[in-house]
Amino acid sequence: MDTFFQQLPIVLHALNVGFLQTLKLxxxxxxxxxxxxxxxxxxxxxxxxxxxxxxxxxVWIFRGTPLMIQLLIIYYFPGLVMHNAIWGGGEKGRFxxxxxxxxxxxxxxxxEIYRGGIQSIPIGQEEAGLVLGMTKRQIFARVKLLQMxxxxxxxxxxxxxxxxxxxxxxxxxxLQEIIWAGxxxxxxxxxxxxxxxxxxxxxxxxxxCNGVLTVVLGKIEKKLEFFR
Amino acid sequence: MAILDVEHICKSFGRTEVLKDISFSLxxxxxxxxxxxxxxxxxxxxxxxxxxxxxxxxxMKIRDKVIFDADAxxxxxxxxxxxxxxxxxxxxxxxxxxxxxxxxxNVMLARELEAKGRPxxxxxKKEILAEIEAQAKELLTQIGLAERMNNYPHQLSxxxxxRVAIARALAMRPDILCFDEPTSALxxxxxxxxxxxxxxxxxxxxxxxIVTHEMAFARDVADTAIFMDDGYILEQGxxxxxxxxxxxxxxxxxxxNYQS
Numbered sequence: 001m002d003t004f005f006q007q008l009p010i011v012l013h014a015l016n017v018g019f020l021q022t023l024k025l026x027x028x029x030x031x032x033x034x035x036x037x038x039x040x041x042x043x044x045x046x047x048x049x050x051x052x053x054x055x056x057x058x059v060w061i062f063r064g065t066p067l068m069i070q071l072l073i074i075y076y077f078p079g080l081v082m083h084n085a086i087w088g089g090g091e092k093g094r095f096x097x098x099x100x101x102x103x104x105x106x107x108x109x110x111x112e113i114y115r116g117g118i119q120s121i122p123i124g125q126e127e128a129g130l131v132l133g134m135t136k137r138q139i140f141a142r143v144k145l146l147q148m149x150x151x152x153x154x155x156x157x158x159x160x161x162x163x164x165x166x167x168x169x170x171x172x173x174x175l176q177e178i179i180w181a182g183x184x185x186x187x188x189x190x191x192x193x194x195x196x197x198x199x200x201x202x203x204x205x206x207x208x209c210n211g212v213l214t215v216v217l218g219k220i221e222k223k224l225e226f227f228r
Numbered sequence: 229m230a231i232l233d234v235e236h237i238c239k240s241f242g243r244t245e246v247l248k249d250i251s252f253s254l255x256x257x258x259x260x261x262x263x264x265x266x267x268x269x270x271x272x273x274x275x276x277x278x279x280x281x282x283x284x285x286x287x288m289k290i291r292d293k294v295i296f297d298a299d300a301x302x303x304x305x306x307x308x309x310x311x312x313x314x315x316x317x318x319x320x321x322x323x324x325x326x327x328x329x330x331x332x333x334n335v336m337l338a339r340e341l342e343a344k345g346r347p348x349x350x351x352x353k354k355e356i357l358a359e360i361e362a363q364a365k366e367l368l369t370q371i372g373l374a375e376r377m378n379n380y381p382h383q384l385s386x387x388x389x390x391r392v393a394i395a396r397a398l399a400m401r402p403d404i405l406c407f408d409e410p411t412s413a414l415x416x417x418x419x420x421x422x423x424x425x426x427x428x429x430x431x432x433x434x435x436x437x438i439v440t441h442e443m444a445f446a447r448d449v450a451d452t453a454i455f456m457d458d459g460y461i462l463e464q465g466x467x468x469x470x471x472x473x474x475x476x477x478x479x480x481x482x483x484x485n486y487q488s
Contacts, residue, residue, distance in 0.1 A: 124322055127320070128320065128325075128326070129326075130280065130313070131278045132338035132400055133310050133338055133342060134338055134341055136306075142337065142341065143326050143337075147328060226328075227327040227381075227382060228380075
């Protein structure tokens with residue numbers, strides 16, 4: 001027991017550092033994928049056939065293959081095949097590559113949620129705006145957008161909770177996120193080895209994080225209940 | 229001079245001809261009612277007037293100024309279409325209120341957005357918005373919903389929603405206000421309050437085109453009437469005449485079905 005209490009601060013410190021990286025990856029992915037997903041959803045709804053097809057294929061590829069493969073290819077392909085390691089080496093390079101892979105992957109998922117949200121708004125809303133002399137841009141920004149947001153919050157919440165857990169996949173390119181940090185104590189790190197309990201602790205970090213997010217997202221859903 | 233001249237409008241959806249050579253005119257301050265069975269083209273005609281559909285042939289003129297000509301080579305810009313369609317207002321069967329805005333917000337939104345394009349908007353923002361709000365409140369008072377102006381559409385009854393939709397259309401000060409079966413989505417109980425508002429607008433000499441299945445109302449409120457069947461105008465003229473002494477056998481048959 002004494003050793004546990006001696007090891008605890010060391011482990012918690014390492015996990016905190018790892019979790020910070022997890023949160024950074026989560027935050028950057030969300031900040032990038034939310035707007036990019038909207039842009040992709042416009043692409044898949046384009047009236048120009050070739051643009052629509054291109055975006056549909058992109059979405060199909062990113063949703064149809066494992067995120068883990070995407071991570072590996074995006075990280076290693078430039079260096080191994082093009083002999084140009086564009087991401088740079090070290091933790092910073094891994095982080096950038098991970099962000100690119102996560103943003104692209106999640107933007108494709110988000111785009112489908114956006115598309116569903118936009119398409120579920122009755123055509124009468126747009127027509128009412130048009131006959132009142134509003135431009136299409138105004139109709140989107142002032143009439144459809146909030147209705148769309150209201151509709152996509154529940155499916156989006158689902159994806160966001162999944163994203164928190166999916167960040168652990170970045171472990172495959174040795175990004176030093178929280179799982180990587182916990183696992184280090186199994187192999188041996190800072191004088192601690194063969195310890196599996198730090199891994200259990202990582203689970204608690206995820207639980208707390210997703211608990212907070214569930215509350216926040218629930219509040220947003222509640223806020224939008226003022227209209228139907 | 230007629231306020232509206234519609235000449236030889238034709239419209240097809242794929243192979244289905246929905247409007248066949250539609251011509252009519254409307255005088256200022258008059259009410260025109262359009263009757264006919266479902267699928268006869270009444271709604272499509274209103275949608276053409278409001279530029280929600282583009283006719284394949286024909287012209288439309290407001291006070292002798294051409295606002296639509298199917299043969300014109302130049303495509304109208306989006307801004308020009310917007311300007312032309314503002315000659316008309318449209319009240320939909322299904323209201324189509326904006327759910328995230330209050331009754332007042334619904335009436336004000338389009339005018340607020342329009343005001344943003346004015347060159348003096350930045351300098352006189354407060355006065356302009358105050359004027360828009362005052363006008364919206366006046367309209368809501370006129371339709372008897374002053375007390376409900378801060379309610380959201382889902383907190384209003386169908387009849388109240390439709391009255392807000394009428395106020396919203398009036399806020400843009402259209403030359404001609406069009407109604408597309410304004411009471412068809414309402415319980416019989418709520419129909420009366422909407423018809424009353426339209427009747428009051430007629431008394432105030434609002435120029436209106438009303439597509440409706442309320443025959444008694446169409447006869448009473450309208451100056452002229454059009455009977456449409458299978459995309460044609462079969463009969464048009466004085467409303468009382470058309471309802472009481474229709475000349476066409478098809479019109480007689482249609483009106484008989486409504487009386488029984």
